[in-house]
Amino acid sequence: MTCWDPRTEDMSKAELQAIQYKHLKTLVYKLYSFSRFYHDRMKEANVHPDDIRSLEDIVKLPFMYKKDLRDNYPDKMFMGGQEELVRYHVSSGTTGKPTVVGYTQNDLNNWATSVARALTSIGLGRKDIIQISYGYGLFTGGLGLHYGAERIGATVVPASVGNTERQIELIQDLKVTAICCTPSYMLHLAETSERMGVDISRDTMLRTAVLGAEPWSEGMRERIQEFTGVNAYDIYGTSELSGPLFTECIEQNGIHIWGDMAYVEVLDPETGEQLGPGERGELVVTMLQKEALPMIRYRIGDLTSYDDSTCACGRSHTRISRITGRVDDMLIIRGINVFPSQVEHALLAVPELGEHFQIEVNRKGSLDTMLVRVEMNPTAFSDKIDDLMSLKRRVSRVLHSMLNISAEIELVGPGTLARSEGKAQRVIDRRSI
Amino acid sequence: MSYTIKQISIFAENKPGRLAAIADALEEERINIYAFSIAEASGFGIIRALVSDPDKAHRKLTELGYVVSFTDVIGVKMRDEPGGLRDIARIMGSADINIEYAYAYSAKTEAVLVVRVDQVDDAIKALQEHGGQLIKEKELA
Numbered sequence: 001m002t003c004w005d006p007r008t009e010d011m012s013k014a015e016l017q018a019i020q021y022k023h024l025k026t027l028v029y030k031l032y033s034f035s036r037f038y039h040d041r042m043k044e045a046n047v048h049p050d051d052i053r054s055l056e057d058i059v060k061l062p063f064m065y066k067k068d069l070r071d072n073y074p075d076k077m078f079m080g081g082q083e084e085l086v087r088y089h090v091s092s093g094t095t096g097k098p099t100v101v102g103y104t105q106n107d108l109n110n111w112a113t114s115v116a117r118a119l120t121s122i123g124l125g126r127k128d129i130i131q132i133s134y135g136y137g138l139f140t141g142g143l144g145l146h147y148g149a150e151r152i153g154a155t156v157v158p159a160s161v162g163n164t165e166r167q168i169e170l171i172q173d174l175k176v177t178a179i180c181c182t183p184s185y186m187l188h189l190a191e192t193s194e195r196m197g198v199d200i201s202r203d204t205m206l207r208t209a210v211l212g213a214e215p216w217s218e219g220m221r222e223r224i225q226e227f228t229g230v231n232a233y234d235i236y237g238t239s240e241l242s243g244p245l246f247t248e249c250i251e252q253n254g255i256h257i258w259g260d261m262a263y264v265e266v267l268d269p270e271t272g273e274q275l276g277p278g279e280r281g282e283l284v285v286t287m288l289q290k291e292a293l294p295m296i297r298y299r300i301g302d303l304t305s306y307d308d309s310t311c312a313c314g315r316s317h318t319r320i321s322r323i324t325g326r327v328d329d330m331l332i333i334r335g336i337n338v339f340p341s342q343v344e345h346a347l348l349a350v351p352e353l354g355e356h357f358q359i360e361v362n363r364k365g366s367l368d369t370m371l372v373r374v375e376m377n378p379t380a381f382s383d384k385i386d387d388l389m390s391l392k393r394r395v396s397r398v399l400h401s402m403l404n405i406s407a408e409i410e411l412v413g414p415g416t417l418a419r420s421e422g423k424a425q426r427v428i429d430r431r432s433i
Numbered sequence: 434m435s436y437t438i439k440q441i442s443i444f445a446e447n448k449p450g451r452l453a454a455i456a457d458a459l460e461e462e463r464i465n466i467y468a469f470s471i472a473e474a475s476g477f478g479i480i481r482a483l484v485s486d487p488d489k490a491h492r493k494l495t496e497l498g499y500v501v502s503f504t505d506v507i508g509v510k511m512r513d514e515p516g517g518l519r520d521i522a523r524i525m526g527s528a529d530i531n532i533e534y535a536y537a538y539s540a541k542t543e544a545v546l547v548v549r550v551d552q553v554d555d556a557i558k559a560l561q562e563h564g565g566q567l568i569k570e571k572e573l574a
């Protein structure tokens with residue numbers, strides 16, 4: 001494997017854990033001594049830095065939440081003075097107040113190093129010309145990838161967002177080999193280039209796409225790869241952690257979280273208990289080296305599972321699976337946790353269906369019922385009742401095997417489900433009424 | 434030679450007003466509906482129709498967001514007396530041809546049974562060999 005930082009990337013699990021423990025210990029002492037906010041949190045939880053005697057003791061530490069950042073807007077959670085800060089990023093926040101993230105020079109260095117390792121792990125390097133089609137500015141996407149790509153010596157095209165036809169011209173004229181953008185923008189780019197008569201695999205040098213900043217599925221990866229001939233890799237990160245930080249490696253089998261920088265846990269969102277490898281739950285991240293805005297046991301609210309076995313690429317840095325939804329989206333139906341993203345994933349496996357669907361939950365007596373309305377793919381329409389009935393049964397079986405819950409299926413015509421901003425309203429829960 | 438008739442099939446959720454909306458749309462395009470049937474299942478239905486201009490109807494309804502497909506069917510004249518339907522079913526049965534569905538309508542002079550089978554050519558052959566009278570698309574009116 002090609003590594004940006006072989007000494008760290010080749011480390012064994014045990015070596016990594018030793019480093020993690022060392023960082024954690026330092027971090028906890030530092031926060032207890034210098035962070036008003038986290039000092040109070042630890043007092044409330046009745047935990048002292050001396051109680052942290054192993055990596056496993058991390059469970060004793062209190063959580064941090066998105067709400068904490070909002071409540072302490074703009075910079076009340078920052079450590080150190082303004083002189084130490086070299087940059088701010090601000091996330092708009094879908095609900096209410098924005099959150100502000102500050103960076104010291106070391107924070108920026110670590111961020112760029114993390115991205116540099118990630119890009120190297122998917123085979124990018126000095127010979128590459130990387131177009132960055134994430135927004136530049138207060139959003140972390142553009143600048144985060146930018147500094148990482150420069151760090152590995154690639155040639156950067158800071159295209160930012162918008163003007164898709166121009167972006168395609170640039171890809172052709174500058175012989176761009178890799179692009180970083182959202183998966184939906186990648187699809188849009190592919191459709192636009194098709195309209196322009198540009199065949200990405202024939203007429204461009206584009207072979208790699210680093211996609212993230214919004215949830216996407218394995219089905220979407222297949223569609224993008226087939227449509228454009230590029231290899232598409234998932235990237236993960238949020239502004240609170242610094243920005244985009246981690247990607248899959250060349251194996252496309254989980255996102256490597258650099259163990260010297262971050263410690264990940266996956267928890268049952270209900271109980272807060274740690275889950276084991278492969279079990280799906282809420283991602284909780286401790287940033288081990290962040291200075292300006294340390295994050296300990298931060299409950300991001302993204303759903304994933306982890307795998308701490310050694311990857312086929314040789315790295316033993318823990319991998320997380322692609323983000324499959326948000327904790328806030330979780331439905332509990334007959335005691336079973338159901339995520340709309342799971343339903344989406346199941347439906348994508350049935351070619352006769354379109355991509356829009358709606359889950360309606362009702363209560364009959366004391367029993368919850370789940371109805372899934374799904375738009376049919378027009379080309380799959382058969383005028384035989386039997387064919388459509390067996391399609392319904394098949395969808396029902398696929399859902400059952402995935403969710404372990406039986407759902408009624410309703411086939412509807414394409415475009416039938418009400419859309420807002422291009423997306424159908426995915427969940428209607430009528431139980432509260 | 435062709436005795437196959439192009440039928441349009443429209444997917445319709447079981448919602449009131451669906452059929453009327455479709456009829457209005459076709460009327461607007463001056464497309465005549467010669468025959469139609471509705472098949473209903475739990476949660477959805479399929480409207481099947483023989484119309485004066487199937488291509489135009491397909492285009493119009495697709496534009497309006499309906500799921501539409503073409504299906505080849507055959508039209509058999511029925512003796513306007515008891516046993517007419519049974520005769521046709523028997524011919525198909527002895528030729529091992531499975532009828533997916535059928536519906537009848539009254540053309541100008543006689544009743545016509547519209548039949549959907551999987552093996553259209555075999556069905557036409559069997560009916561012709563046993564004295565069945567088939568109608569052509571242009572005879573629908």
Ligand SMILES: [Zn+2]
Pocket residue numbers: 249250251256311312313314315
């Ligand atoms: Zn790997």
